[in-house]
Amino acid sequence: MSSNDTSNDTSNTAELDTADLSTAELAHEEKAALAAELFAPGVGAQAGPPTTPATATGSAGDTPPGAHSHGGPVLTGQPVPTGSPAERFTSTDPDAFPKPTGREEEWRFTPLRRARQLLDGAPSDARLQVESDLPEGAVLTSVEAGDPLLKGLPEPVDRLAALTRQRSNGATVLRIAKEAVLDRPVTLRLSGTGAEDVVWGQLVVEVGAFAQATVVLDHAGLAKYSGGAAFLLGDGAQLTVVSVQEWAPGTVHGGQYDSVVGRDASLKQIVVTLGGDLVRLVSNVSYTGTGGQADLYGLYFADETQHQEHRLWVDHATPNCRSNVVYKGALQGEQAHSVWIGDVRIRPAATGTETYELNRNLVLTDGARADSVPNLEIETGEIVSAGHASATGRFDDEQLFYLCSRGIDAETARRLVVRGFFADVVQHIGIPELQDRLMRTIEVRLGALPELDEQPVEVG
Amino acid sequence: MTSPTATPAATGLKAGSVLEIRDLHVTVGDGDDAKEILRGVDLTVRGGETHAIMGPNGSGKSTLAYSIAGHPKYTITGGTVTLDGEDVLAMTVDERARAGLFLAMQYPVEVPGVSVSNFLRTAATAVTGEAPKLRTWVKDVRTEMAALEMDSAFAERNVNEGFSGGEKKRHEILQMRLLKPKMAILDETDSGLDVDALRIVSEGVNRAKADSPVGVLLITHYTRILRYIKPDFVHVFVAGRVVEEGGPELAQKLEDEGYAAYVKDSAEQAATEKTALEATQQ
Numbered sequence: 001m002s003s004n005d006t007s008n009d010t011s012n013t014a015e016l017d018t019a020d021l022s023t024a025e026l027a028h029e030e031k032a033a034l035a036a037e038l039f040a041p042g043v044g045a046q047a048g049p050p051t052t053p054a055t056a057t058g059s060a061g062d063t064p065p066g067a068h069s070h071g072g073p074v075l076t077g078q079p080v081p082t083g084s085p086a087e088r089f090t091s092t093d094p095d096a097f098p099k100p101t102g103r104e105e106e107w108r109f110t111p112l113r114r115a116r117q118l119l120d121g122a123p124s125d126a127r128l129q130v131e132s133d134l135p136e137g138a139v140l141t142s143v144e145a146g147d148p149l150l151k152g153l154p155e156p157v158d159r160l161a162a163l164t165r166q167r168s169n170g171a172t173v174l175r176i177a178k179e180a181v182l183d184r185p186v187t188l189r190l191s192g193t194g195a196e197d198v199v200w201g202q203l204v205v206e207v208g209a210f211a212q213a214t215v216v217l218d219h220a221g222l223a224k225y226s227g228g229a230a231f232l233l234g235d236g237a238q239l240t241v242v243s244v245q246e247w248a249p250g251t252v253h254g255g256q257y258d259s260v261v262g263r264d265a266s267l268k269q270i271v272v273t274l275g276g277d278l279v280r281l282v283s284n285v286s287y288t289g290t291g292g293q294a295d296l297y298g299l300y301f302a303d304e305t306q307h308q309e310h311r312l313w314v315d316h317a318t319p320n321c322r323s324n325v326v327y328k329g330a331l332q333g334e335q336a337h338s339v340w341i342g343d344v345r346i347r348p349a350a351t352g353t354e355t356y357e358l359n360r361n362l363v364l365t366d367g368a369r370a371d372s373v374p375n376l377e378i379e380t381g382e383i384v385s386a387g388h389a390s391a392t393g394r395f396d397d398e399q400l401f402y403l404c405s406r407g408i409d410a411e412t413a414r415r416l417v418v419r420g421f422f423a424d425v426v427q428h429i430g431i432p433e434l435q436d437r438l439m440r441t442i443e444v445r446l447g448a449l450p451e452l453d454e455q456p457v458e459v460g
Numbered sequence: 461m462t463s464p465t466a467t468p469a470a471t472g473l474k475a476g477s478v479l480e481i482r483d484l485h486v487t488v489g490d491g492d493d494a495k496e497i498l499r500g501v502d503l504t505v506r507g508g509e510t511h512a513i514m515g516p517n518g519s520g521k522s523t524l525a526y527s528i529a530g531h532p533k534y535t536i537t538g539g540t541v542t543l544d545g546e547d548v549l550a551m552t553v554d555e556r557a558r559a560g561l562f563l564a565m566q567y568p569v570e571v572p573g574v575s576v577s578n579f580l581r582t583a584a585t586a587v588t589g590e591a592p593k594l595r596t597w598v599k600d601v602r603t604e605m606a607a608l609e610m611d612s613a614f615a616e617r618n619v620n621e622g623f624s625g626g627e628k629k630r631h632e633i634l635q636m637r638l639l640k641p642k643m644a645i646l647d648e649t650d651s652g653l654d655v656d657a658l659r660i661v662s663e664g665v666n667r668a669k670a671d672s673p674v675g676v677l678l679i680t681h682y683t684r685i686l687r688y689i690k691p692d693f694v695h696v697f698v699a700g701r702v703v704e705e706g707g708p709e710l711a712q713k714l715e716d717e718g719y720a721a722y723v724k725d726s727a728e729q730a731a732t733e734k735t736a737l738e739a740t741q742q
Contacts, residue, residue: 399569402568404557405529405556405562405563406583406586407587412582412586416578416579416582417574420572420574422573424572424573427573
């Protein structure tokens with residue numbers, strides 16, 4: 001055993017001293033190879049009695065995506081809301097969900113007091129200011145409540161999402177024509193103008209078959225906002241979705257993003273959460289055909305008292321699809337709190353699945369807390385690969401040692417590592433101006449971090 | 461940050477740099493778990509010389525390399541390390557590099573989001589004390605990358621991220637070429653390389669030797685790399701100390717006979733010492 005083993009994959013051995021205990025258990029890595037050995041095809045890894053893994057929840061692997069079970073007379077009688085990821089209860093009826101008390105799995109991390117105004121669900125006509133840049137091939141329109149388009153969307157997974165669907169009373173619709181290849185990104189600048197009334201919003205982005213588009217949702221200003229968004233990708237379509245949350249202090253933002261990935265289509269989603277008091281985004285992905293791909297990147301930077309929560313659910317129910325989740329966050333200051341929930345389910349029919357999810361949290365100061373919960377459920381052994389990794393810690397000593405061993409002083413090394421930590425996600429956006437803008441914002445935020453300037457320059 | 465000992469390497473390319481290691485004792489771990497890995501290492505490397513350190517797995521070769529470089533995992537419990545008379549052990553990791561030490565790592569670390577070109581320029585600026593002139597710098601990097609048969613796209617990739625074993629080692633030698641150290645420690649640079657990569661990497665080291673009077677401490681388990689990089693001295697390293705020294709012919713002996721005899725001797729010696737220690741305690 002030689003000493004230099006220490007330099008191998010150190011990120012998983014990052015310090016856990018400041019992380020909450022509930023995150024400490026997650027500094028591990030799990031490989032599907034193991035799961036594939038342990039669970040025979042068709043046997044639920046965690047769901048229900050092993051003999052009847054799927055029927056117990058009324059949803060087998062061959063159920064078409066979108067046809068989620070909900071408050072109707074399904075085969076097995078009363079649907080029971082269960083914790084993720086075994087099966088999720090979905091409904092368009094807000095009252096089908098109990099009012100959150102903070103004990104529910106999906107609400108247990110959220111500061112409900114701050115979300116109260118949203119969860120109260122009072123109707124409102126308030127809107128965000130929208131400024132749009134539409135290249136040729138993209139059309140912005142709207143539909144009324146009750147439109148068939150809305151009925152076909154994946155259903156809300158929690159009370160807030162159901163309220164949003166109902167209260168938004170229709171939807172803004174962005175259509176990308178079939179086979180259109182947009183020459184620049186579609187940008188929707190969504191600005192909040194005040195926090196008096198809740199803004200309810202629903203967006204549907206329809207990307208025609210074989211179209212290629214990038215859509216940027218650029219959130220700023222002050223708002224109490226709950227916005228649903230559905231991204232429907234036709235066969236062979238390629239969509240990059242960027243959602244930037246650069247909200248002003250005082251903002252509360254909730255939302256459910258649903259992506260439905262067509263046959264051979266590919267989705268890239270980059271979520272960047274920097275501002276606001278409370279941001280809670282739920283991103284769901286399902287596939288309607290084989291060969292679909294989804295890359296979900298996320299970046300968050302929580303300062304004092306900010307709560308940033310990202311919950312992901314990737315549902316593999318069709319063969320030969322791929323998903324990759326990479327969320328990275330940094331935290332600094334008292335009561336900075338981030339939550340990352342990464343659920344991936346590989347249903348019995350989803351043979352040939354390739355999936356990986358990763359969450360890294362960089363805790364820059366004391367008093368911050370990062371919760372990280374990956375869930376991987378594998379119901380077939382016939383997959384390509386599946387794995388997840390999660391680690392929360394301070395700077396990676398091995399990275400700092402490597403840089404310092406090249407003469408770079410410890411402070412510069414720290415800045416390089418932190419900047420790199422963010423750039424690693426930002427560079428996936430593919431829009432240089434936006435990337436530069438976000439990195440500048442991050443630099444400014446880092447500049448306010450005394451630890452980087454004043455910490456004694458020692459490694460380890 | 462800057463210490464009087466941190467002489468910019470570029471101005472310190474005079475011949476006659478000397479790295480002296482005296483009775484170095486190093487442990488790993490804390491308190492009751494502390495384990496002594498180096499048990500009195502003596503070694504002198506002069507500029508222009510190449511010393512091969514050879515030994516079985518677990519003998520402490522890499523610990524020696526990382527201790528000289530200043531890795532925080534290791535605790536120096538005794539002895540000295542000096543470079544041209546300056547106390548290396550009193551320097552921070554970055555000061556050691558700026559004083560002219562370089563460690564080519566066996567497992568170079570990935571640094572996500574930091575491009576190779578940015579990293580190299582930052583390192584060169586730190587080591588030489590000023591930003592390299594852009595035009596000559598770009599040319600130097602390109603020339604050396606070509607010599608190491610590295611694709612130019614390499615410069616835009618993140619440091620060591622997704623690099624193959626061979627790419628990581630080439631990248632290490634690229635840094636050695638650009639940072640121009642007085643003393644280079646190559647920690648199992650040959651491990652995991654195929655014949656072509658081994659030749660390319662070795663030629664890079666030989667170019668450095670030809671260009672400057674760099675001292676090289678070549679740590680290896682195998683004699684294979686010594687066919688490409690000719691050592692002036694060979695040291696056999698077993699159980700945390702040098703147990704035999706000789707010229708290049710010693711490498712041939714190790715090739716033929718392996719480490720078994722040394723390991724046995726060392727074990728017997730350790731047993732004798734333990735008995736003696738127990739005797740004194742009683």
